[in-house]
Amino acid sequence: MIDxxxxxxxxxxxxxxxxELLINEGGWVAPPGTSHFDSSLGAAIRRWCAPVLGLDPLCPPDTYLGRRAELGDEANRLLLRAAAGAGLVGAYVDTGHRSGEVCTPEELGALAGVPAWEVVRVESVFEEAAAAAAAEGRVAELPDRWAALLRRRALTAVGLKSVVAYRHGFDLDPTPPAPGEVVVAVERWLQDAVAGAPGDRPPRLRVADPVLLRHILWEAAAVGREQRLPLQLHAGFGDADLDLHRVDPVVFTPWLRAWRSLDLPVVFLHCWPYHRQAAYLAAIWPSVYFDLGASLNYVGARAPAVLAEALEVAPWSKLLYSSDAFGLAELVHLGAVAFVRGLDAVLSRWVESGELTAVDADRVRSLAGAGNARRLYAGAPGLRASGAGPAGTPGPAAPVP
Ligand SMILES: [Zn+2]
Known part of the structure; x- marks a missing residue:
């Protein structure tokens, strides 16, 4: 699989x-007297990661964490190599979230023994350009400077990603704002950020202004189209920054319509509990792809049911694999296990009941696991610059763990 x-x-x-903070999307400690280990994801870690560290399946959390501490860095390597053993052949790494706390794409790839490339988060690039422009007192230049910076970053990237879902929701006016509106919005945003910052520290630049978010999406679409980079959009399941009902992928439909002539692939990530809506969009709109991302890790033993729902109306050419692991190597391994096992459970049932041939089932597996990602990201400058074949290391799907 390509993650x-x-x-x-x-x-x-x-x-x-x-x-425990990394096994719950909320990012808050569990209420007193409870543990995030008492969940589908906690059980999946004990079931599928404990044996990788040489422990019995379903051992208690403290035994697991004790062994993990004993192993130190080696635990990450073992878990990531186990993901590769489960079929992982490449990783496209989003570097825009708390990047100072986690390893780089190169380090992740080296630990797992697979090639890794960067996915550039467009709002982070905008905030980086804004910080530099503000420090130099050249705020009016921000729209041009960020566009140039994004194009430069795109040259080594495999894809672009937007977190507009977290910053506002998909219910944004789908028209591009006029240049004058953007400049006014930039000045207002930076003034508010400076006014809200404590005197001794630089302002925290977190772009959530609707005019700026529209501008960022349109510029990202232009760069994606020019440089053949798909645009990933977080949808559905996520932390407390988002209002769930506003990040249903169907709310983004006016944007899909506005971008129809751009021929820009849009990939909705996670999607749960709106994975059926994402599957519908993928069935209707040629440009739309989707995955189940971290949802598969969080639903644990119910992964086959969620995968079956995703495959109800979605064309086989539109579902992709990702773990959306953040922080823990366990989540990279579990994502691969949940996807391989879940898909196998669904497909073997359909083959047994005569709905599909075994050849059909293999085709679904290989398309969703890696084939769709290879085709979708094949034109990305990062892959072309590195001399990789389409979407990295080719390889047959690994056996089901
Ligand atoms: Zn993510």
Whole structure:
């Protein structure tokens, strides 16, 4: 499989509270007297990651974390190599989220023994350009400077990603704002950020202004189209920054219509509980792709049911694989296991009941696991610049663990 949406992992021993923060999307400690281990994901870690570290399946959390601490850095390597053993052949790494706390794409690839490339988060590039422009007192130049910076970053990237879902939701006016509106919005945004910052620290630049988000999406679409980079959009399941009902992929439909002539592939990530809506869009709109991302890790033993729902109306050419792992190597491994096992459970049932041939089932597996990602990202400058074949290392699907 190609994990087309993943983040770096933390390279330090994690005490139990820090580990638990990374197995719940909310990012808050569990209420007093409870544990994030008491969940589908907690059980999946004990079931599928404990044996990788030489422990019995379903051992208690403290036994698991004790062994993990003993192993140190080696635990990350073992878990990532186990993901490769489960079929992982390449990773497309989003570097825009808490990048200072996790390893780089190169380090992740080296630990897993697979090639890795960067997916550039467009809002982060905008904020980086804004910080530089503000420090130099050249705020009016921001629209041009960020467009140039994004084009430069795109040259080594495999895809672009937007977190507009977290910053506002998909219910944004789908027209591009006029240049004058953008300049006014930039000045207002930076003034508010400076006014809200404590005197001794630089302002925190987090772009959530609707005019600027529209501008960022249109510029990202232009760069994606020019440089043949698909645009990933977070949808559905995510942390407390988002209003779930506003990140249903169907809310983005007016944008798909506005971008119809651009021929820009749009990939909705995660999607749960709107994976059926994403599957519908993928069936109707030629430009739309989707994955189940971290949802498969969080639904644990229910992964086959969610995959079956995703495959109800979606063309086989539109579903992709990702783990959306952040921080923990466990999540990279579990994502691969959940996808391989879940898909196998669904497809073998359909083959047994005579709905598909075994050849059909293999075709679904190889398309969703890697074939669709290879085709979708084949033109990305990062892959072309590195001399890789389409979407990295080719390889047959690995056996089901
Ligand atoms: Zn992510």
């Amino acid at each position: 087309h949406h993943v983040h770096g992992v933390v390279r330090s021993v994690l005490p139990r509270p820090a580990f």
